[in-house]
Amino acid sequence: MTTFNFSDTIRSWYEIHKRDLPWRDTRDPYPIWLSEIILQQTRVNQGLPYFERFIEAFPTVQNLAAASQEEVLKLWQGLGYYSRARNLHTAAQQIADRRGIFPDNFKGLLDLKGVGSYTAAAIASFAYDEPVAVVDGNVYRVLSRYYGIDDPINETMGIKKFQKLANEVLDPKHAAQHNQAIMEFGALQCVPSSPDCKVCPLINTCKAYQTGQVDQLPVKIKKTKVLNLHHHYLVAITPSGRTILVQRPQTGIWAGLYEFPFIESNGAMLPQEITGHDVFKDVFGRLRFRESIYNQQPILHKLSHRKIHAYFWIIEVDEELDDAVTVNEMLKKPVHVLMERFIKAYWKLKK
């Protein structure tokens, strides 16, 4: 007679249903670490091409450490949460300082920039089979439903409770497989909305299923409110076709990325309000120019906590500007997606 075992069940399920992902067939901490940073708050399908590009560009952690931050940010362009890229680069240099040797345990891994409790547990278990449980969004969902726990997953008490429970259900003899399995189970079977419980191997012992609470769990409180912003980008075009880019400050949104100079406002602006603005004068001085609006209707760019209403103004000037860059130089700079989309449309670039 055998007793029902949570870890055995999800690991058996995993061996049948697991996806074939390039960072799963290795114990090398470098690709494991790289994949985990890329996948933070990012879906597998979105992160996958970035993983391939990074491995191609930087086959070893030393290659990554030796790159410039701008090179790393450019490769990261479009993925979001750009502090991950800066931390990734810093951590690569930390590792290079150790002759390329990663810390070999959970505690040591936590010293790497950008590596928190989840990522340290993931690397420690996947690379070294250290019995430390990962707790990500998938794990919160699976455990909260299976055990019927309604503590909010974004409050200190709930976080501690789930971390403790996750370690209790972890089979220490199968740490790597167990951690992979519970996350894959959450990603493919115990999905956020309308999971197909009929085919779930845990259906007979799932608390949420028994009590009809599947769609109420996990509990997460507080919602981020969205702030509306209006950006009027000044797209300089010099006689030779060059333009002006400025780098954003090293803190805040899109830190360190490049964009056209812009005027912030509370809504639409008239041409004379643009050309009379201090920012405009700072960029173009007393040069002669011809201005035109590129998009009459604002382009909406939605982030998790902001909605940006973007207007692009084409400012053709009749003299060269000292700090202008060519289009090819511009394309080497890391930019956010709003910029990337405009650049591709305006200069009619392929891809």
Added chain:
DNA sequence: AAGCCGGGGTT
């Protein structure tokens, strides 16, 4: 403890 930090896919 709470807020900040992107972009894309689903519902």
Added chain:
DNA sequence: AACCCAGGCTT
């Protein structure tokens, strides 16, 4: 429009 995603850092 709201929610979610192989979260971590800062204040």
